Amino acid sequence: xxxxxxxxxxxxxxxxxxxxxxxxxxxxxxxxxxxxxxxxxxxxxxxxxxxxxxxxxxxxxxxxxxxxxxxxxxxxxxxxxxxxxxxxxxxxxxxxxxxxxxxxxxxxxxxxxxxxxxxxxxxxxxxxxxxxxxxxxxxxxxxxxxxxxxxxxxxxxxxxxxxxxxxxxxxxxxxxxxxxxxxxxxxxxxxxxxxxxxxxxxxxxxxxxxxxxxxxxxxxxxxxxxxxxxxxxxxxxxxxxxxxxxxxxxxxxxxxxxxxxxxxxxxxxxxxxxxxxxxxxxxxxxxxxxxxxxxxxxxxxxxxxxxxxxxxxxxxxxxx
Numbered sequence: 001x002x003x004x005x006x007x008x009x010x011x012x013x014x015x016x017x018x019x020x021x022x023x024x025x026x027x028x029x030x031x032x033x034x035x036x037x038x039x040x041x042x043x044x045x046x047x048x049x050x051x052x053x054x055x056x057x058x059x060x061x062x063x064x065x066x067x068x069x070x071x072x073x074x075x076x077x078x079x080x081x082x083x084x085x086x087x088x089x090x091x092x093x094x095x096x097x098x099x100x101x102x103x104x105x106x107x108x109x110x111x112x113x114x115x116x117x118x119x120x121x122x123x124x125x126x127x128x129x130x131x132x133x134x135x136x137x138x139x140x141x142x143x144x145x146x147x148x149x150x151x152x153x154x155x156x157x158x159x160x161x162x163x164x165x166x167x168x169x170x171x172x173x174x175x176x177x178x179x180x181x182x183x184x185x186x187x188x189x190x191x192x193x194x195x196x197x198x199x200x201x202x203x204x205x206x207x208x209x210x211x212x213x214x215x216x217x218x219x220x221x222x223x224x225x226x227x228x229x230x231x232x233x234x235x236x237x238x239x240x241x242x243x244x245x246x247x248x249x250x251x252x253x254x255x256x257x258x259x260x261x262x263x264x265x266x267x268x269x270x271x272x273x274x275x276x277x278x279x280x281x282x283x284x285x286x287x288x289x290x291x292x293x294x295x296x297x298x299x300x301x302x303x304x305x306x307x308x309x310x311x312x313x314x315x316x317x318x319x320x
Contacts, residue, residue, distance in 0.1 A: 003139045003140070004139070005142075008043045008046075011056070029074040036075070037082075040079050043057075058292070061076065084303065091314075097159075129156045129157065133153065133168050135302065167316045168313075187231045201277075211266055216231070
């Protein structure tokens, strides 16, 4: 199994990013071969500040390494360090039907809202297909909301293979387990778009203040409360041990407590859970040169595989 996944460097990761995706696909690095990249070319559709994009790309690499990505097991690199992806993107675009891209959600949603969409957003799925196909990836971990992109990739690869022969490995999606919905501070799904996130590596005191402001209901302290579905309990359950989770559920069922008590417990278990990654993150931040070397080594490995696949594609369609 060869796994591939990319992360856009458009902001700092939050609890929802970690439990919904990052934790799960980092676990896949032990399966066989894994390629993880910082998708800075994709990020150009939203981040237009040069220095900001460079810093966010470095920060994202540090975050992944701190959270457990092992560069000795997985290949970590920056997307733009692999020039082959841009050439493959063009080769794929020459055979990608216009209607296929017009049906993609991101483009359709923006047009439906009356917003202007640039060519980068429109052709985004083709670049994403190039990212996947360039490394003979057969497994792509995604959330359910990203399944369409994998289907588009499969369609593009299948059409190319139909015309030019058996050139590409056809990838399959590995749907991430997102059953445990991660609520934000307002009770809605945690998302940067909603401004309700809790960052993984935020400073302790400001984050505690955020937690204390989490929206709760107005039930009296003495009333028993159903734990599952309660925003505080659902967040607490992400970090707590089985014993702690059971004890908190008993407290909810008995009643006679205040939400401030639960918020304090949530802050404590979250700080404990991320203590080691936070320490590793601080060490990496003090050694940016080392992080860049890791990214450079990863890019060299990625370019080797990318060159092999691109040469195969060029030969198949007659441009080499």
